[in-house]
Amino acid sequence: xxxxxxxxxxxxxxxxxxxxxxxxxxxxxxxxxxxxxxxxxxxxxxxxxxxxxxxxxxxxxxxxxxxxxxxxxxxxxxxxxxxxxxxxxxxxxxxxxxxxxxxxxxxxxxxxxxxxxxxxxxxxxxxxxxxxxxxxxxxxxxxxxxxxxxxxxxxxxxxxxxxxxxxxxxxxxxxxxxxxxxxxxxxxxxxxxxxxxxxxxxxxxxxxxxxxxxxxxxxxxxxxxxxxxxxxxxxxxxxxxxxxxxxxxxxxxxxxxxxxxxxxxxxxxxxxx
Numbered sequence: 001x002x003x004x005x006x007x008x009x010x011x012x013x014x015x016x017x018x019x020x021x022x023x024x025x026x027x028x029x030x031x032x033x034x035x036x037x038x039x040x041x042x043x044x045x046x047x048x049x050x051x052x053x054x055x056x057x058x059x060x061x062x063x064x065x066x067x068x069x070x071x072x073x074x075x076x077x078x079x080x081x082x083x084x085x086x087x088x089x090x091x092x093x094x095x096x097x098x099x100x101x102x103x104x105x106x107x108x109x110x111x112x113x114x115x116x117x118x119x120x121x122x123x124x125x126x127x128x129x130x131x132x133x134x135x136x137x138x139x140x141x142x143x144x145x146x147x148x149x150x151x152x153x154x155x156x157x158x159x160x161x162x163x164x165x166x167x168x169x170x171x172x173x174x175x176x177x178x179x180x181x182x183x184x185x186x187x188x189x190x191x192x193x194x195x196x197x198x199x200x201x202x203x204x205x206x207x208x209x210x211x212x213x214x215x216x217x218x219x220x221x222x223x224x225x226x227x228x229x230x231x232x233x234x235x236x237x238x239x240x241x242x243x244x245x246x247x248x249x250x251x252x253x254x255x256x257x258x259x260x261x262x263x264x265x266x267x268x269x270x271x272x273x
Contacts, residue, residue, distance in 0.1 A: 001083070001133040001180070002241045004029040008079045010071070010123065011035050012062050012115065013089030015042025017191030018139060018184075020049070021229035022086055025237055027053035034075040034082070036060035037089065038199050054079070061201075062089045063110030065118050072122040081130050084240065087119040088139040088184075091196035093206075094215025097152035103204040104153055110204075112157035116164055124168075127179055134179035135240045138165045142185045142253055146260060148271055150215040169245055180243045184236060187250040188226035194219045 009026040013019035015037035023035055023046050032054040037043045040059050047055045056078060060067045075082050091111045093104055116138050127134045143151055144158030162183055169181035192198075194216070197206065232249055239247045248254065260270040 001135050001178075001243070004031050004084070004237070004240070006030065007083035008032045008034065008075065008081055009084040009086065010075050010082050011086040011088055012060065012071075012119065013037055013139070014046050014057075015039035016046075017193065018186065018189060018229045018232050019086070019088045020046045021233035022088065022137075022236060024049055025230070025233035026084065027051060027055075029237070031084070032079050034058070034071065034079060036062070036071050062087070062115030062118055065114075065121075068115075068118040068122045072126065075123075076126055076130075082123055082127055083133065084135050084137070085119060085123050085127070086137045086139070086236075087116045088137070089115050090139055090141070090193060091199065092154050092193045092219060093196065093212075094150050094219060095153065095212030096150060099212070100153045101206070104206065107200055107204045108153050108157050109160075112154070113160045113164070116161050120164070120168060124172075124179070128175070128177055132178060134177075135182065135243075136168065136179065137182045137184055137236055137240070138168075139184045139186070140165060142187045142248065142250070144183075145185055145253070146256055146271070150212055150218070166245075180240075180245075182236065182239045182244060182247050184232070184239075184247045185249070185253070186227070186232055187248075187253065188222040189229055189232055189249070190223060190226045191229060194223045 009031045011019050011023050014023045014035035023033055027050040035057045038061055043057045047057050058071050060071050089111055140162045141158045143155045144162040147155035165181055165183040172179050263270045
């Protein structure tokens with residue numbers, strides 16, 4: 001989909017980080033915006049930064065199916081259609097897999113996987129009905145390709161999100177649709193994901209706030225030295241125009257993927273040793 005001007009983009013997780021950068025990049029393309037997040041203050045700031053672009057905002061928990069359907073109702077009803085859907089909202093928690101609680105997994109799966117599935121189910125049927133070109137960007141993470149120690153809960157949600165993205169892309173092509181899919185797999189980016197506990201629902205409160213100290217220290221350092229979100233947004237716009245499925249943001253990940261495949265085919269444990 002090469003022409004973005006005059007089209008409509010929906011971005012979840014738009015209050016900060018990659019979501020905010022995507023919103024501002026789409027605004028620069030003269031797109032209308034439907035922005036969602038659980039953080040009303042950050043959402044309002046993103047809307048104000050979008051300049052003259054037509055913007056609607058809605059406080060939305062993407063793990064809530066009804067809330068995402070309401071988001072879709074507003075986007076199609078008030079903006080007249082949806083051409084780019086960015087299922088971008090995500091949260092992080094580290095720690096060894098056997099130390100994570102039911103509440104931890106429920107929270108991670110709710111946002112990182114069900115956020116994607118709810119977006120697909122609420123928007124894609126109507127995007128198909130409206131016809132023409134469209135694009136869906138699911139923010140996965142390189143953790144959805146390369147699982148590492150002390151990130152099992154996060155990684156499993158991202159592996160599932162990648163599988164969902166691949167299946168969706170295949171289904172749309174098989175259906176003869178002009179809607180394409182990008183699985184965005186960023187590495188370290190300067191976002192607020194290392195502070196995800198701040199938006200954790202009270203009903204899923206952590207037994208030990210902050211998760212695992214070692215993994216928290218590691219992600220704090222990665223985020224601090226990470227890529228600027230605006231660079232990621234630029235890569236996303238290029239991927240939409242080029243209809244690119246897998247989008248890796250950092251050099252070197254292709255080599256790590258090849259090495260992982262070789263280790264797997266040899267029967268070994270990737271990343272061990």
